[in-house]
Amino acid sequence: MVIAAACNSETILAANLSRSPLLDHVPLQTEWGAGSAAHAYNRALDATSQDIVVFAHQDVFLPRGWEKLLARRIAEVAAIDPDWALIGAFGVGADGPHYGPVWSSSLGMIVGRVPLSPIPALSYDELLIVLRRRSGLRFDTSLPGWHLYGTDIVTEARRQGLGAWITALPCIHNDRYHGVLGQDYVDCYRAMQRxxxxxxxxxxxxxxxxxxxxHLWRDRWQAWRDTKDRLGMAIGTDTPVEQLAALCGWSDLTACS
Known part of the structure; x- marks a missing residue:
């Protein structure tokens, strides 16, 4: 297994992903200066050889025991789908609901239903995506920017008849409040439409x-209207990630079933 991250801030990386205990024995591949998430992640694929590649945002923290929990979740998925390609920590299930659970600092809460067994996915939040190298999947470098590639790669997997799943992989997303969807998001949305x-x-x-x-214009207007409420929900990203994990009950995931 290898952890791969597209990075643009040494400070954010040091305060979050780099503090994950598993990095004592699991390698971290960082990619800097990429023009898009797809370019960064394909570079990480080319620079590594491990079959299990965990693509995580630089502001994600993986609590103690996370890699052991992942091994159990992979076994659960493999029992259903031996040729699985993708596993996500948060996303939209084929049955409709959002599944997690993950902590989001920008929302100030744990988000996502807890799946009792692996759930087929329609899309992922990009905070954490597990890719099985032998699936042959890569990220589409024709897509611009840093948004919606979690939806794209799940859709591509499904098009190829490959399994994409959501399982319970608790983690901390120490993300800042994002505000209204900007032009960069609009560009990614238009690319996905095409x-x-x-x-x-x-x-x-x-x-x-x-x-x-x-839906794009409606949601942008809704986000603008709800700015004050959303700001009130968010917490600062300066809270130590270990403290956030402890408050969620995720200080040590070793014993999680």
């Missing part, structure tokens, strides 16, 4: 990708 025109609508964890695009 690429998957024949499969629309698609559901990302944040938004529905539809032919008309009305």
């Amino acid at each position: 690429k998957w025109a024949g499969q629309l609508p698609l559901r990302s964890p944040i938004i529905k990708i539809s032919r008309s695009g009305l």
Whole structure:
């Protein structure tokens, strides 16, 4: 196993992902200066050889015992789907709900239903994606920027008949409040509309990708209207990630079933 991260801040990396206890014995591959998430992650694939690649944001913290829990979750998925390709920590299940659980600092809460068994996925939040190298999947470098690639790679896996699953992999996403979806998000949304025109609508964890695009404008307006409430929900990212894990009951995941 290897952890791979696209990075742009030594400070954020040092305060979050680099503090994960598993990095004492699991390698971390960091990619700097990439023009998009797809370019960064494909570079990480090319620079490593391990079959299990965990793509994690630089502001994610993996509590003690997380890698042992992942091994158990992989075994659970493999019992259902021996040729699985992807596992996500948070996403939209094929049955509709959002599954986790993960802590989000930008929301000030644990988010996502706890799946009692692996759930087929429609899309992932990009905070953490586990990719099985032997699946042959790679990220699409024709897609711009840093958004919606979790929805894209799940859709690609499903198109190829490969399994994409969500399992309970608790982790800390020490993310800042994001505000209204910007032009960079609009560009990614438009790219997904073009690429998957024949499969629309698609559901990302944040938004529905539809032919008309009305969901984009509706959700941007809603986010602007709810700015004050959302700011009130968010907590500062300066709380030590170990403290956040402890408050969630995730100080040590070794014994988690």
